Amino acid sequence: MCALIHAYDVRRESAMLQPVDFNDRAGLKPVAKVFKAEITNVIRLTEMEKLFHVRILDDADRERFSFLPGQFVMVEVPGYGEVPISISSSTSNKGYLELCIRKTGTVTNALHRAQRGARVGLRGPFGTHFPLQRMKGQSILLIAGGLGLAPLRAPIYYVTENRAEFKDVHILYGTKSPDQLLFDYQYESWRRIDDVNIQIIVEKPNGSWDGPVGLITELLDDVEVDANATYAIVCGPPVMFKFVCGRLSQKGIPMDRMFVSLERRMHCGQGKCCRCNVGATYTCTDGPVFDYWSVINLKEAI
Amino acid sequence: MLFKILGKQNFRSLVEIILQSNEIIAPKKIATNASGEPIHQFLPIGSFEEMDLDYRTTEFSAKTYFLPYRETLCTFQFADADWEQEISYRIQPRAIIGLRAHDINALVKLDMVFTRSRFPSPYYISRRKNTFVVGLDHTPLPDEFSQSMGTDIVTHGFDLFLTDLGDRYFVAIASDRGFNLLNRVEVREVEDEDTNAYKEVRRRILEGFKTRIDVHNLPNLLDLEFTSQVWSKWGEKCLSCGSCAMVCPTCYCYGVSEEVSMDFRTSTKIKQLYSCNLLDFAAVAGGHNFRPDKETRLKYRYYHQHRGFVENYDEPKCVGCNRCGRVCLAGINPAAVIKDLYEEDL
Numbered sequence: 001m002c003a004l005i006h007a008y009d010v011r012r013e014s015a016m017l018q019p020v021d022f023n024d025r026a027g028l029k030p031v032a033k034v035f036k037a038e039i040t041n042v043i044r045l046t047e048m049e050k051l052f053h054v055r056i057l058d059d060a061d062r063e064r065f066s067f068l069p070g071q072f073v074m075v076e077v078p079g080y081g082e083v084p085i086s087i088s089s090s091t092s093n094k095g096y097l098e099l100c101i102r103k104t105g106t107v108t109n110a111l112h113r114a115q116r117g118a119r120v121g122l123r124g125p126f127g128t129h130f131p132l133q134r135m136k137g138q139s140i141l142l143i144a145g146g147l148g149l150a151p152l153r154a155p156i157y158y159v160t161e162n163r164a165e166f167k168d169v170h171i172l173y174g175t176k177s178p179d180q181l182l183f184d185y186q187y188e189s190w191r192r193i194d195d196v197n198i199q200i201i202v203e204k205p206n207g208s209w210d211g212p213v214g215l216i217t218e219l220l221d222d223v224e225v226d227a228n229a230t231y232a233i234v235c236g237p238p239v240m241f242k243f244v245c246g247r248l249s250q251k252g253i254p255m256d257r258m259f260v261s262l263e264r265r266m267h268c269g270q271g272k273c274c275r276c277n278v279g280a281t282y283t284c285t286d287g288p289v290f291d292y293w294s295v296i297n298l299k300e301a302i
Numbered sequence: 303m304l305f306k307i308l309g310k311q312n313f314r315s316l317v318e319i320i321l322q323s324n325e326i327i328a329p330k331k332i333a334t335n336a337s338g339e340p341i342h343q344f345l346p347i348g349s350f351e352e353m354d355l356d357y358r359t360t361e362f363s364a365k366t367y368f369l370p371y372r373e374t375l376c377t378f379q380f381a382d383a384d385w386e387q388e389i390s391y392r393i394q395p396r397a398i399i400g401l402r403a404h405d406i407n408a409l410v411k412l413d414m415v416f417t418r419s420r421f422p423s424p425y426y427i428s429r430r431k432n433t434f435v436v437g438l439d440h441t442p443l444p445d446e447f448s449q450s451m452g453t454d455i456v457t458h459g460f461d462l463f464l465t466d467l468g469d470r471y472f473v474a475i476a477s478d479r480g481f482n483l484l485n486r487v488e489v490r491e492v493e494d495e496d497t498n499a500y501k502e503v504r505r506r507i508l509e510g511f512k513t514r515i516d517v518h519n520l521p522n523l524l525d526l527e528f529t530s531q532v533w534s535k536w537g538e539k540c541l542s543c544g545s546c547a548m549v550c551p552t553c554y555c556y557g558v559s560e561e562v563s564m565d566f567r568t569s570t571k572i573k574q575l576y577s578c579n580l581l582d583f584a585a586v587a588g589g590h591n592f593r594p595d596k597e598t599r600l601k602y603r604y605y606h607q608h609r610g611f612v613e614n615y616d617e618p619k620c621v622g623c624n625r626c627g628r629v630c631l632a633g634i635n636p637a638a639v640i641k642d643l644y645e646e647d648l
Contacts, residue, residue: 007395010424117383267558271419272416274555275584277555278610279610281610
């Protein structure tokens, strides 16, 4: 006899829709499906961080994949697991993504052992982005501490590639010691762009360091800010937000013109696993980019 | 909503008709506790007799049939230096019989999270759409507070919902497939006498709620009492075991891990339900833990239930079944914690 309660094949529903496209959020998608991607280049940045160039193998998927500065991807290393990584490359680079990854856990250690040609999976892009469109015609402060330069690099590319859209541009970066400076081979190219002020500071200099010494907030003292026409993007460890955003508040920049990127544990990237949940807020879908007002309203955020 | 009257003998025939072609999950007596009371659990049944619809409660909710404690998200097959990902969903249909109103409302809340949010879950939707839900009214247990949470009445999220009128059931029909199934046996139209009997049962159920908790302005109160001593008082007792989340019909948070087969040919990506009370819930790479203290983790559990979920979905996540209160080894129960929050002097 025929079954009274009929089988409902959920796959039929997804087959009617477009192939995987995380940019299109409507409809039922195979949420666990990854884009297969190849590591095409590995660049050593410091002892702890490497920059990976990854290229989505399927031509149509690669063509369709797009992201905004500040968004992240879930990087799958089959057999090891999946980690959220912010995208460090330019949004105009269609060929491959750049992912700056610190060696810190099971998955990232496996990635650091991976050779050129290894195949990983990507899901995403996920999360909110830095609203650079809104910042057009204004001055912009790009401030990073430590590994915070990784998520800041996408907006830096955007601003330097579209220099004419902004008034004053300041890039301020600080780390503990000179050997922790990321992307040090790029500072000169940013500095040479007409009218980009880039300042690097370290807390504990070594013998060869001849730049400024101290905390990142000290760089802010020398920056002239037109508080009514300036936006700030701040990336770094949570403790830095308080000091940097506090200093910027003193200079008169409204809290909703300062943007930060938060870090949380994430297992899905889609607002389901709750690991990044703080009350009503999911760092993966409502963030990782928040304005400072939202952050101070978010209990336990920093 | 359509209503019909179903004789108890015909209900039995109905269950037997379903059993001929589908699996049925129902409350089943599995043991007796120290005080001689039966312990029930939602399990597959082989015959009508195995089902015990007079059950008081189940220690575990039925959520495992929608959100399994362990579920395979995908597998990776390794070959040479490459891999292929394979994804499958559970599509075998089955029926669940005997869910209480608050347990069905728990499914309705899970529906909001997994079917009506930004990234609908095909894993959940497949299980949900393939499950035929038959609900059943009950006299509340003394510690249940579903009436305070507004989950004692159910209007959707099921196929059939039964109210026991002694020798017959008053049946609410909420789906086309429920209507069709009911027509396989003899049913009759509702008469005034039935409606009156139904109203009488509903009145008795309402009177049965002995625990009522004040939830007026609770979301704002939680913000105000963020640093309250109430959290250290209850947090001190908490064993961070996560039992509350395991038995909760709406707790859905999870962790994902991968298991490689012994021959290194496949890796399975497994989603396992988690608990926000477990120590490493919010620990991130590099060793920082956003919630190192058990009282903070306990607080965030209440925060999500009664504050965050309300902001996202306009209603609390808690359905008031008090399974968490009963299972807690440290004697923490939501009615007492929330009462303390109201009594805390500002």
